[in-house]
Amino acid sequence: MTGKSYDMIIITGPTASGKTGFAALLASRLGAEIISADSRQVYRGMDIGTGKDYEDYIVNGRQIPYHLVDIADPGYRYNVFEYQRDFLEVYNSLKQREVLPVVCGGSGMYIDSIVSGYKLIKVPLNHELRNRLEEKSLDELTAILASYKSLHNKTDVDTRKRAIRAIEIEEYYLHNSGTDHEFPSIKPLVIGIMFDRETRRERISKRLKSRLQSGMIEEVKKLLEGGVTADDLVYYGLEYKYICYYLQGRTSYDEMQRGLETAIHRFAKRQMTWFRGMERRGITIHWLPGEMDNAEKVQEVLLYFR
RNA sequence: GGGGAGAUACCAAAGUGGCCAACUGGGGCAGACUGUAAAUCUGCUGUCGAAUGACUUCGUAGGUUCGAAUCCUGCUCUCCCCA
Numbered sequence: 001m002t003g004k005s006y007d008m009i010i011i012t013g014p015t016a017s018g019k020t021g022f023a024a025l026l027a028s029r030l031g032a033e034i035i036s037a038d039s040r041q042v043y044r045g046m047d048i049g050t051g052k053d054y055e056d057y058i059v060n061g062r063q064i065p066y067h068l069v070d071i072a073d074p075g076y077r078y079n080v081f082e083y084q085r086d087f088l089e090v091y092n093s094l095k096q097r098e099v100l101p102v103v104c105g106g107s108g109m110y111i112d113s114i115v116s117g118y119k120l121i122k123v124p125l126n127h128e129l130r131n132r133l134e135e136k137s138l139d140e141l142t143a144i145l146a147s148y149k150s151l152h153n154k155t156d157v158d159t160r161k162r163a164i165r166a167i168e169i170e171e172y173y174l175h176n177s178g179t180d181h182e183f184p185s186i187k188p189l190v191i192g193i194m195f196d197r198e199t200r201r202e203r204i205s206k207r208l209k210s211r212l213q214s215g216m217i218e219e220v221k222k223l224l225e226g227g228v229t230a231d232d233l234v235y236y237g238l239e240y241k242y243i244c245y246y247l248q249g250r251t252s253y254d255e256m257q258r259g260l261e262t263a264i265h266r267f268a269k270r271q272m273t274w275f276r277g278m279e280r281r282g283i284t285i286h287w288l289p290g291e292m293d294n295a296e297k298v299q300e301v302l303l304y305f306r
Numbered sequence: 307g308g309g310g311a312g313a314u315a316c317c318a319a320a321g322u323g324g325c326c327a328a329c330u331g332g333g334g335c336a337g338a339c340u341g342u343a344a345a346u347c348u349g350c351u352g353u354c355g356a357a358u359g360a361c362u363u364c365g366u367a368g369g370u371u372c373g374a375a376u377c378c379u380g381c382u383c384u385c386c387c388c389a
Contacts, residue, residue, distance in 0.1 A: 015344080040344060050344085081341040109343050118340045162342075169341070237344040262333075267344055273337065 006189040006305065008091070008101040010115070012037070012275065012285070013193035014268040015106055016203045020056040022193065022294045023104035028059040029298055030100050034066040035090050037105030037114075039083070040236060043074045045223060048216040049239035051207075075228045077235070081120045084113045084183065091186070103188070108274030115190070115283055117183035123172040133164050141167065148174070189304055190283060192275060193297075195290035204264050208239075212257065217243055238263055 009032070011023040027034050034057070036042075040050040047054075057064045067090045072078045087103075087110075094101045103111065112118070133141060141163035148170035195203065220243040223233065233244040239260060246256035279285055286304060288297050
């Protein structure tokens with residue numbers, strides 16, 4: 001590899017675009033290792049529903065090392081802050097070993113957090129503040145949060161719990177300049193895999209059908225039996241949410257399948273919106289047509305990488 | 307064969323003479339997003355448009371009326387009940 005000016009490669013794209021297989025092939029060519037950027041594949045035991053295709057990581061009989069998959073128990077609530085921290089740890093160790101990191105995943109925010117270097121400081125619990133806010137209504141909390149920063153959406157004031165945490169963080173920022181936790185500036189080559197809308201939807205529908213036939217419902221059942229609560233599963237969204245409702249008898253199989261299909265289509269659309277947003281903010285994504293076979297895609301990427 | 311109900315925009319479904327380009331929901335599209343992000347939230351959704359603008363719509367063909375998705379008549383189709 002000559003004259004490489006990128007610190008890492010990122011492979012992204014909406015769900016069902018064939019990221020993993022491609023990333024693995026690319027990694028095998030470059031002697032690289034994969035760092036997942038998938039907010040759900042971090043959980044152990046959530047395999048079919050999150051599309052952990054373990055066999056995709058085996059290229060020509062060789063196991064491609066991958067990271068940040070299966071690192072948390074189901075039921076746990078992993079988040080961006082932890083992702084950024086965990087990513088950095090892996091990233092640094094790869095750099096130390098002079099191994100090229102290939103990030104692969106479709107969680108736009110996770111990718112953005114490492115590319116744009118979100119400033120996420122470790123904010124400890126502030127019990128005094130929490131006691132003070134305990135009795136406040138959501139409206140009051142919203143007003144308080146608004147006094148710290150302008151609210152550009154309702155994400156932070158969705159529930160009282162989130163609002164209190166958001167205030168806690170803002171309060172902490174107020175007294176801690178935040179320079180103690182610089183995220184390094186990383187220069188990535190960002191590759192996106194793109195199918196036209198119709199094809200994307202077809203692929204999603206087809207994949208859903210095959211997952212349902214290959215034990216996805218059993219997987220959810222097993223999670224429930226293993227002590228993961230229904231609430232946790234609903235929180236995980238998509239297949240875990242819809243199948244959980246089905247197992248609880250709240251929806252018929254048909255309703256589950258149809259609702260889930262729609263939900264995944266919408267999810268893919270939101271992913272695309274996120275990617276467009278990143279581009280608008282100045283991050284260049286090199287889109288490759290999904291139809292192109294993986295070997296050819298690898299060639300394309302190598303061109304960028306020279 | 308007889309009787310009844312109904313046909314509204316991509317789908318479902320309100321509207322029963324002017325306030326209707328037409329409530330609402332779904333779907334679709336677009337956007338937002340810095341500690342839940344597979345989440346959460348917002349906007350648009352007849353056509354053309356920058357538009358407070360123009361044009362074309364409520365099965366179909368006519369009619370009544372200043373004015374019809376709404377009233378009348380014929381036709382077509384769908385559903386239900388009785389034979």
